[in-house]
Amino acid sequence: MSLANGWTGQTASALQAALRLSHEAFAELLGVSARTVAAWHQKPDLRPKSEMQQLLDTAHDRAPVDVKTRFATLINEAPVNLPDGAAEDAEVRLSADPNMVAALDWLDHHAGWEPGTARRNVATRLAHLNVNALHDRGVRRGRVDQRHVAQALTDYYGTATDGHGTYTARFGTEAEAVTSVLTHPDWLDLDCPLVATNDRLRLTGTTPDSDIPLDETTAGLAAQRLAEMLAIGIRFVNMPLYRLLDIAVGKHTIGGAVGLTTFAGYAVTMDLLEGELIDALGNGTTPRPGSLPVRDHYMPTLPTVLDVNDRLCAGGTLALTAIARPANSFRGGPDYLLLVQERSGHVINAARRLAVIPKGFHQPLTDYRADAQVGATLRRETEEELFGRHDIDNTVNDQRHADPMHPSLLSAPMRWLTEQPDRLRMECTGFGLNLVSGNFEFASLIVIEDEDFWPQFGGQVKTNWEASNLRQYSSLDTESLADLVRDVAWSNEGLFALLQGLRRLKQIGGSRVDLPTIDWEIR
Template sequence: MSLVDGWTGRSACALQAALRMSNELFAQRLGIAVRTVASWHQKPSLRPKSEIQQILDTTLEQASAAVKERFAALTTDSPSGEQPRADERLDIDPNITAALDWLDHHADRQPGASRRDVASRLAQVDQQDIDERGIRRTHVNQRRVAQALDEYYRDRDSGHGLYGASYGDGRKVTTSVLTRPDWLDLDCPLIATHDRLVLGTTTDHATPLDSEAAGHAAQRLAESLACNVRLTDMPLYRLVNIDVSHGRLAGSVAVTHFVRYALTMDLLEGELIDALATDVPLSPESLPLRAHYLPDVTSVVNVSNRLCAGGTLALCAIARPADPYRGPADYVLLVQERSGHVVNAARRLAVIPKGFHQPLTDYRSDAQIGATLRREMEEEFFGREDIDNTIGDQRRADPMHPSRLSEPMKWLMGAPERLAMECTGFGLNLVSGNFEFASLIVINDDEFWTRFGGDIEANWEASTLRQYSSLDSELLSELIEDDAWSNEGLFALLQGLRRLRQIGGDRVNVPTIEWEMR
């Protein structure tokens, strides 16, 4: 890349990569703010101020021959605005850098060892092998996953069981969500007086990585780079303890980061699916990561001694007025298919909104489940990219301030009776040990659909969006039976439909659903 026209954020990041420096060290070297360096990563076309241009010129001029050679390699034949190649991203993506630093530290490696490991693996990645593995994985459905985990964790105490349900004309379904009777049918309004999950002071718990676990983590990074999968090191809440009952959520969370989850617990699903896809008998020997991180039900339930991240997901029911072409007044129910660009749960059916429970800027207030659901509504329904921290840094003091809300959300929040949010159930997903807060969102005023129904559009995390009528019992039964569901998505759907049947009145003709524990 020629610098005749001056530096851009992209070329500045290439210099940072050539120098092998973190954001903090590079900012210190240049004598500028760390947030300025971060802005170059987020906006590659951004042109630094003239005085910073001069500093960058001097830094490059004073660099060693090896640094200049690396800089030239990174900036040759890479037109501005073009997506960086996988090997470039290994050097310039700050999220990948954070992951490599984390892996070096927790696998007790020398600084830079993980980068060399990932670079070596990246050079050997075969895209055809990845594609073929992806095809094999599509043949492993929700039922098979639930059955396999039921057998693997067969030694369960009498208080816990796998969530399942009978519905319609006696059909049955089982999920991989471990729950208890007092964790179900919570009917808990997600308002401050009932939604009492709090931020605790517990330090982040870390399990050392052995050589095998570190190798799987490095392979995850190499394949993510090769497939251009988005990986963002955002803060996450991890569950420390939980105390739920009818009408009440309580417990505490601490803060961890997505990189730690992506390189540890999130690997369990792929390991399991690959074993099932190739008919490998399941055992601690064939599932070494599961044996390391989640060996038995005791380790699943004991959330304070492990990484237990997770999320909130809600069946959304939006009131619609009667229509001469469609029929009587009902609720429209929305279901998504997860995009292939999502680092986890790709191509699975899920309710929408669905998201990791994580803070934005107010770590204490955002610990409430309702805070995540409101944010996910803005992001996944109404297109608020500025609150999607997988896209850019969060710089607003209050991203959910009333003055910043989208028009649909502002209208919903304008009158308390228009929007109701409840938690319908809680469980721990045996797939990766995640906590799952199943919820129901009901928009009761059918004026919303008339005014804003056309504004609802899923974000990048969804590849398709489907709608169902709450009056179509037959189609809803077929939806429940679809084996493309994620286990947590099916859990939220069943609990949401069960609650909607109780409160929806004449707008609802939902199949009778009775939960069971296996």
């Protein structure tokens, strides 16, 4: 068989789907590399070379009749008619965007659906979506406060055991904060410099996603999520993510093991937990076991939260950034500038919440083993979210550099900071598992110690699209910081990182810091 205009990446991928083969199995059938097969998914308009065209012709000709029938259905489906108000690029993304195609393929496979079923399911749901209603729902979600979320999850899961509990802290006598971050005394106050001798998460072999089950309910909710992402323009790139398999953290040490998963699988499974919970609270429903289908399916008990090896546990790093400033006639004595972000409504999680900055998923760029270090993600996120490195934002650009963090590519602020070892301090202050999402959270502190930095580069510190606003606080302004701790707009992981960061900054900041005692408790 020879297609009229030859094979493309899109039609080659359709043949793979019709054969129901993995990248590796399809590559073995054709006698090519799995990387070649992956490239067809990433570049649907790519036209393989003539010898590859012949291999695809042969594979199709030798395929059983039912495979040829499925293939014909996949390449001849009519375009989707979108309603008024849907995002302009939705139809293009649904049929051609390799990231959305990957998510649809993932959903077909894990739900046990025929290839193409997820696409039709999502298209049907998209046609019935009211975009204005989705935006209204986003506003309602933003009104559900952090304390309400933390209390609801305490009620859902009950009392923790074996020394684990939710993180609570008191900021002097002025403010108390209760979070949904499940932690342990051994996981706090780590004082762990993010250097190779201390930062030792290791990458094991590639971890298959066969252990992620979908039933009829969760598969339908996954399809709904993809339709909503298309409709309101959520940025989504199917990059690899680290998933936690084992954790061994303690004083001065981050250890444990991670494997690999895909963002597509995470986005349509564990990332549904937050929205389901917030919607229930926004509608006045009290969450109880049995009332939240996604949570009941993936993470119904505290033992399932802690058993990270047997569930999908993605997550990331987030850090309180403290920048030394010289004395100022208007502001007063030397201090640390503390940065807090208001998250955009277009981010995948913690939308419209307060968070420390930087905050990002723990995922590799090009060196999968070296990038497993927590510090690797934190340095990358600092470049992207604070210093304007758009070329390492995988939601905006393809990654073509062999070493994206090579010294010659660093931003001017980051290059200056790395020229002398005493200018920049990065350390992990705590670890926890977020009951909101099931994510692992490495709370950290970034301290720029050299007060010449802010006069030289302060004007270049600018957040990216993930934040809608950036706030400044002084480490000498105890009253404003107490108000900040009391703010109910925080994400739970953000508040956890803020308090652990302030606690550590009080220990090391000297006269630049005027903070009360910050004591934590595990409940």
